[in-house]
Amino acid sequence: MEIVDKLLNHSRLALSKAITAVENEYDDAVKIMTEIYPHTGNAYVIGITGPPGAGKSTLTDKLAKEYRKRGKTVGIVAIDPTSPYSGGAILGDRIRMMDLMADEGIFVRSMATRGSLGGLSQKAGDAVKLMDAYGMDVIIIETVGVGQSEVDIVKTADTTMVVVIPGMGDDIQAIKAGILEIGDLFTINKADREGTDKLNIEIEMMLELNPEHVGWRPPINRTIASKGEGIEAVVDSIEAHKAYLIDSGKLNDIRKKRIKNEVEAMLNDRVNRYIDKEVIQTQEFDDLVVKMQSREIEPYSVVDDIVGKVLK
Template sequence: MNIAEQVLAGSRRALSKAITAVENEYDTAVDIMKALYPHTGRAHVIGITGAPGAGKSTLTDKLAKAYRRQGKTVGIIAIDPTSPFSGGAILGDRIRMVDLTMDEGVFIRSMGTRGSLGGLSRKTAEAVKILDAFGMDVVFVETVGVGQSEVDIVKAADTTIVVMVPGLGDDIQAIKAGILEIGDVFAINKADREGVDKLHVELDMMLDLNQEHTDWRPPVKRTVASRDEGVTELVETIGEHFEYLQTSGALTVRRRERTKNELLDLLDEEIGRKVMRHLQESGNFDNLVIQVEQREKDPYSVVREILHQVLR
């Protein structure tokens, strides 16, 4: 059996190998994804995003345990900052979820951002699909929490949870990062801290002013993840959101938009590869750079000329 067949047969080792293959762009990666693609689209993909220090990993850990108590299998992709030396993930969120690693119904993978904007590796979508094809009921994507480009999480998730904390100036961060537009559910974590009421009121006010959401008004829930408080209610709310997506037809719309973005990204990547190959084979690129630099040609005409040669 090849790796894809082993993944479909339930091999955790093959699952790990498949994610490594797409993450490192091995030659086998495309064939693996082609074989697994027809078996995707069943998992509920949940994005966990928010400011650094908000307790996203602890909350993800507690949510995963709550889903396990319901008998559901869980995949977790923790996006970590990337080591500038090895290219690997350096935070290792698995340290915070150590007891989950012993559970056969849970699979945790840390992935490096590899310099991609918003902390979401381009390969995250493929890793989600692999976990989906493997048969995971719920797949969490937990982001680094870097601010404005955090909105990238929307591209990978059905339900996006924005985690906030009292006392971090989150009200300002929410406006700045466009987080109001991306949150389906808001969780105020560390809700035993001072300032929780103020943050809750400000969030509610901003959500009322925000006209983006029509049928679904994002609820605000309070949690103290370290003590497992409010987690059951949060799971119920996530379930309600998924039910809303299914009954309203919004899930189909979201997933179609995601497919469109993935196709455009793949096209972008493939055209980029073809252009680079053409430039290497022609050996003319350095001359073109000199001509542009000396103002003999303009960069816009040169790019059109290259594309015309590649795509004709």
């Protein structure tokens, strides 16, 4: 395909158009991804998450610059939520990254969640693959750490960084949020604010309670992203985690698991669409609903019948 050839020859326009094809599910999207797949698997993927206002975009901007200093090219997928009311979105991550626009070694793509059930992680994952095939060394996925689909996205990364800031409530908030468990490293941003030491201790204590961290203890870095302070140490920590994953053989496991999850999601998606089209959106199904409502039949055997037909 022409667009794939152009993308592999470093056409930024082709990369952008290919991501659009995937995002909007254009007819050629599957063909693009099929042709691109052999060229993927080379980039190192970093997921960044945390609460709104933690400074993820600013930090991403600074990390990208630090990686550029170290000679790496950087792709960024910045995800912001779609309004459930209008279906529109304001994608504001790029505002922190505008001075990256002059650098050919960086490509930033904004994506809206569009309320898609699980579909987002697949689309973001495809955007990562396209940037990977284009030749980006490092790819950063940045998203607000609320909601399952957002967490799913960052979980697909090789290294996941959780960004927190002081003054967001007591330690119970941190525990119930459920995003702290997924961090391979922690960054306390806005670390010139009051409460930084306390937050540091709380994260330490939480890590003590987590038995999963055998072999790798998530480091806690402090940054003031707006001033560019502490950024080198964060990149050093990411690189240390990468080295750990490679040496321990875990990078292989993570990537195997990622493929498994991706294919599972693709299968689920395909089956869901099939059921929606062939079962749910039919007159026959509407008739069944009426019968269930009047209690002529019950849903359990209806489901059995349908599954029997679909999975024949």
